[in-house]
Amino acid sequence: MSHDNSSPKFLQHHFHDVEQQYETAKLGMWAFILTEVLTFGGLFVAYVVYRSWYPEMFVGANLLLDVNKGLLNTIVLITSSLTMVLAVWAIQKKNQKLSLFMLIATFLFAFMFLGIKYLEYSHKFEVGQLPGEYYSYMGPEIAHLNNPHIFFSIYFIMTGLHGLHVAIGMGLIAWLIYATAKGNLNSEYYTPMEMIGIFWHLVDLIWIYLFPLFYLI
Amino acid sequence: MSEHHITPLKTYLAVAGTLFFLTVVTVWVSYFDFGSFNIVIAMGVATLKASIVALFFMHLLWDDKKNLTMFVMSLMFLGIFITVTLLDTGFRGGVNSEVESPINNRAAFYDSLPLTDTHGHPVDEHSADHHGEGEDHH
Amino acid sequence: MAENQKQNYLTHPKGIMSWLLTLDHKRIGLMYLFGGIAFFFLGGVLALGMRLELAAPGNDFVSNDTYNNMYTLHGAIMIFLFIIPAIPGALGNILLPLMLGAKDVAFPRLNLASFYIYTVGALFVMYTIISGGVDTGWTFYTPYSTTSTSNVIPMTMGIFVIGFSSILTGLNFIATIHKMRIPGLTWYKLPLFVWALYGTSLVQITATPVIAITMVLLILERLLGIGIFDPALGGDPVLYQHFFWFYSHPAVYIMILPAFGIISEIIPVHSRKKVWGYKFIAFSTLSIAFIGFLVWGHHMFTSGQSVFSQIVFSFITYFVGIPTGVKIFSWMLTMYKGQVSFTPPMLYALSFLFLFTIGGLTGIFLGAVALDIHLHDTYFVVAHFHYVMQGGTIIAFLGGLHHWWPKSMGTMYNQTVANICCLGVFLGFNGTFFPQFLLGLRGMPRRYATYDQQYAELHNYSSFWSGILGLSIFISIMNLLWSLRKNNKLDPGTNPWGGMTLEWTHTTSPPHPHNFEEEPVLEHGPYDYDKVIVEPTFKK
Ligand code: HEM
Ligand SMILES: [Cu+2]
Numbered sequence: 024m025s026h027d028n029s030s031p032k033f034l035q036h037h038f039h040d041v042e043q044q045y046e047t048a049k050l051g052m053w054a055f056i057l058t059e060v061l062t063f064g065g066l067f068v069a070y071v072v073y074r075s076w077y078p079e080m081f082v083g084a085n086l087l088l089d090v091n092k093g094l095l096n097t098i099v100l101i102t103s104s105l106t107m108v109l110a111v112w113a114i115q116k117k118n119q120k121l122s123l124f125m126l127i128a129t130f131l132f133a134f135m136f137l138g139i140k141y142l143e144y145s146h147k148f149e150v151g152q153l154p155g156e157y158y159s160y161m162g163p164e165i166a167h168l169n170n171p172h173i174f175f176s177i178y179f180i181m182t183g184l185h186g187l188h189v190a191i192g193m194g195l196i197a198w199l200i201y202a203t204a205k206g207n208l209n210s211e212y213y214t215p216m217e218m219i220g221i222f223w224h225l226v227d228l229i230w231i232y233l234f235p236l237f238y239l240i
Numbered sequence: 241m242s243e244h245h246i247t248p249l250k251t252y253l254a255v256a257g258t259l260f261f262l263t264v265v266t267v268w269v270s271y272f273d274f275g276s277f278n279i280v281i282a283m284g285v286a287t288l289k290a291s292i293v294a295l296f297f298m299h300l301l302w303d304d305k306k307n308l309t310m311f312v313m314s315l316m317f318l319g320i321f322i323t324v325t326l327l328d329t330g331f332r333g334g335v336n337s338e339v340e341s342p343i344n345n346r347a348a349f350y351d352s353l354p355l356t357d358t359h360g361h362p363v364d365e366h367s368a369d370h371h372g373e374g375e376d377h378h
Numbered sequence: 379m380a381e382n383q384k385q386n387y388l389t390h391p392k393g394i395m396s397w398l399l400t401l402d403h404k405r406i407g408l409m410y411l412f413g414g415i416a417f418f419f420l421g422g423v424l425a426l427g428m429r430l431e432l433a434a435p436g437n438d439f440v441s442n443d444t445y446n447n448m449y450t451l452h453g454a455i456m457i458f459l460f461i462i463p464a465i466p467g468a469l470g471n472i473l474l475p476l477m478l479g480a481k482d483v484a485f486p487r488l489n490l491a492s493f494y495i496y497t498v499g500a501l502f503v504m505y506t507i508i509s510g511g512v513d514t515g516w517t518f519y520t521p522y523s524t525t526s527t528s529n530v531i532p533m534t535m536g537i538f539v540i541g542f543s544s545i546l547t548g549l550n551f552i553a554t555i556h557k558m559r560i561p562g563l564t565w566y567k568l569p570l571f572v573w574a575l576y577g578t579s580l581v582q583i584t585a586t587p588v589i590a591i592t593m594v595l596l597i598l599e600r601l602l603g604i605g606i607f608d609p610a611l612g613g614d615p616v617l618y619q620h621f622f623w624f625y626s627h628p629a630v631y632i633m634i635l636p637a638f639g640i641i642s643e644i645i646p647v648h649s650r651k652k653v654w655g656y657k658f659i660a661f662s663t664l665s666i667a668f669i670g671f672l673v674w675g676h677h678m679f680t681s682g683q684s685v686f687s688q689i690v691f692s693f694i695t696y697f698v699g700i701p702t703g704v705k706i707f708s709w710m711l712t713m714y715k716g717q718v719s720f721t722p723p724m725l726y727a728l729s730f731l732f733l734f735t736i737g738g739l740t741g742i743f744l745g746a747v748a749l750d751i752h753l754h755d756t757y758f759v760v761a762h763f764h765y766v767m768q769g770g771t772i773i774a775f776l777g778g779l780h781h782w783w784p785k786s787m788g789t790m791y792n793q794t795v796a797n798i799c800c801l802g803v804f805l806g807f808n809g810t811f812f813p814q815f816l817l818g819l820r821g822m823p824r825r826y827a828t829y830d831q832q833y834a835e836l837h838n839y840s841s842f843w844s845g846i847l848g849l850s851i852f853i854s855i856m857n858l859l860w861s862l863r864k865n866n867k868l869d870p871g872t873n874p875w876g877g878m879t880l881e882w883t884h885t886t887s888p889p890h891p892h893n894f895e896e897e898p899v900l901e902h903g904p905y906d907y908d909k910v911i912v913e914p915t916f917k918k
Binding site for chain 1: 244246247249252253259260263267270279282283285286289294297298299304306310313314318321322325326330341342346347349350353354355356358359360
Binding site: 331333345 | 584609671682684687
């Protein structure tokens with residue numbers, strides 16, 4: 024019953040073989056993605072409901088967001104998704120150096136995303152476009168609209184939760200960089216990289232919706 | 241693990257290219273006014289982009305279909321959540337029209353908020369323009 | 379080999395750290411079991427305190443404020459710290475890998491993490507209690523919960539945290555059921571308890587994220603006044619109810635589906651008959667899990683939701699009755715012409731059938747809008763959900779505990795005492811809660827410490843029997859624990875009920891640290907009593 028010495032050291036004792044372990048991890052990851060979709064889902068529901076109740080306010084308030092920064096962030100995030108997938112590709116192709124490079128690039132793009140987000144947020148803080156009762160912006164474009172603080176509540180909660188995911192993703196990618204550099208991940212065993220990759224693409228995927236919902240329509 | 245599907249580099253690059261292209265398209269379209277169709281277009285493009293990410297970057301196209309099922313299930317339950325909630329929030333007021341939407345008066349704290357310029361600085365109502373300009377030069 | 383036979387997961391490895399850091403699903407399950415029972419006890423004390431207050435109409439024992447805290451904590455502790463984690467976390471953890479012939483769950487570390495997250499959540503709840511309690515009711519309805527001065531935030535944080543533990547357990551079980559079965563153990567050869575855990579896990583991972591985000595929004599509403607649930611800020615308190623019940627109605631299936639699973643195991647084993655309608659039971663589990671997502675609005679019939687959605691929710695609610703009925707009939711047909719033996723687990727299963735049927739049927743009554751407008755927030759609802767949650771889930775849990783106790787602990791409790799306690803639970807339960815149906819029909823509202831003289835008799839009756847109920851449960855647990863005394867070990871080969879699933883046929887009692895000495899080879903289906911003879915063996 025105990026596995027013989029030839030089985031690789033990353034194979035945990037309760038699995039038969041590497042393939043079973045890999046498939047199990049992946050299924051678990053997808054179940055996790057499902058929970059993520061539904062977590063954000065609750066916020067999407069709030070968005071849809073309030074948009075349907077306050078259509079003019081939403082249209083008016085979204086003009087206060089900076090489309091250029093949003094667009095830039097979209098491009099940054101898509102690029103980081105590409106570098107992430109290429110990191111997995113490179114390691115499958117036994118090119119650990121390239122993989123490491125791609126991971127570092129992904130990390131930097133993630134950092135850039137948060138940097139741009141920081142600029143956006145700090146502007147909003149300055150002018151008082153804040154969530155809830157902290158809202159104080161009454162500029163001419165919006166002063167006549169009903170309850171714009173709700174828009175900014177939803178905006179800050181959704182992008183904030185998304186930003187939190189970016190930050191967590193950065194932590195995970197940093198760990199991947201460490202593990203790859205040490206040689207713990209290689210073409211035989213790269214499951215963590217693939218799983219964190221899936222997580223990272225989810226972060227991208229959610230932003231793909233957030234961008235038009237807040238900045239464009 | 242070597243027998244796993246390895247997607248060719250070209251595919252990944254083409255996918256990223258498509259995503260960039262669609263991003264530009266959706267921004268471009270948003271500058272035209274199609275009325276409520278803007279939402280439909282924006283969501284359509286976003287869904288297209290999201291599907292591409294899921295199928296190619298997240299490998300659902302080649303994976304065990306269980307994983308795809310999991311993902312589709314998440315969207316299905318989200319769909320249920322949204323639609324069924326809208327059955328309420330979109331149809332209130334059938335009996336009492338006053339409850340059609342939330343008590344739509346502005347939240348009380350707006351009463352004490354001064355009008356501001358586009359920088360969020362309070363303006364007093366008579367000299368709004370003048371004041372606003374002055375602030376600009378700081 | 380002989381040396382090996384003496385090893386079991388309880389005694390090997392040794393030391394307190396080997397428990398606290400264990401990755402063994404059986405040990406994690408036991409830790410969940412004792413944690414859950416501790417909270418069951420705490421919730422039970424609160425319940426008896428409330429019944430004491432309600433024994434007479436006035437404020438005789440506690441103040442109104444204290445009473446509000448008591449029912450809130452009772453509900454929240456029982457639901458979030460006991461019922462939801464107890465069956466999947468305790469019995470599910472111990473049994474699932476055994477039933478699949480696996481060495482462990484798919485992600486053992488995640489499993490341990492899940493237990494500790496549960497502990498952290500429990501600490502939040504403890505903190506809430508120590509720092510003065512919370513008085514909103516377990517549902518935390520806005521706008522009261524955004525204005526109440528009691529400790530709403532630590533309590534909701536606790537629920538937020540416990541949610542993650544529930545999600546991780548569900549995720550782990552799904553991966554385990556899909557990927558860790560031994561060769562030959564196909565879906566239709568799985569014990570029905572596994573199907574039940576599968577349905578439960580699906581609900582856990584789909585619904586729980588929504589309560590997590592709801593709690594976050596509620597906390598933010600209190601901290602920042604985000605205006606999403608607060609009518610004074612342009613928000614909509616009814617939306618809170620949608621969010622809450624989108625989780626909490628499916629959550630009642632997180633509570634009851636594993637109970638269904640336990641009953642589906644107990645009945646064929648103790649009737650020594652092949653289960654009737656295996657596929658009906660299996661698929662009704664999945665369809666209940668699914669329909670459960672479409673009916674949440676039946677908790678909101680008086681909230682001011684649109685008439686249109688009331689009709690839709692009411693209509694769909696009736697459909698829940700169909701798969702539920704299918705199960706009840708399948709169990710009855712399983713017993714039909716079987717050799718039913720009146721062992722403690724079987725007595726609990728029979729009580730379950732009786733009590734759950736009453737609970738389910740009254741649920742259908744409440745699902746009718748017109749009737750519910752009269753009955754909502756009365757004791758009728760209180761009686762309904764106690765019939766399903768206590769008469770259903772907790773009774774099944776006790777039954778399961780008695781059924782698998784010899785397996786997981788390697789000892790046998792005093793069966794006569796257990797049978798008497800089961801009778802006490804059954805009588806005490808009905809005595810406590812049946813009068814509450816009548817109280818509700820006569821208009822007694824829930825969540826009040828005092829009441830009109832006209833209700834005094836029924837309340838007094840209910841309080842009296844609640845004492846019997848509490849005492850019976852207490853003794854039955856003590857009876858189980860008493861069996862753990864020295865020199866009371868069973869022979870490791872014991873199969874006291876003649877079970878046919880892998881945990882009975884292929885491993886010792888208590889099981890080996892790695893579950894099986896050799897990977898089991900499947901010889902027969904889980905309930906093939908018509909083909910194979912498995913004699914009960916009972917040796918000291
Ligand atoms: C046949 C299936 C069931 C139906 C049709 C049903 C229906 C209902 C309805 C309509 C209500 C709302 C009553 C009101 O507040 O006016 C209700 C309340 C409740 N039900 Fe059920 N139910 C069923 C099974 C269950 C099960 C299996 C459980 C738990 C194990 C459960 C737990 C609850 C709880 C906890 C409440 C009250 C929540 C509260 O307001 O505090 N129900 N049920
Ligand atoms: Cu319900």
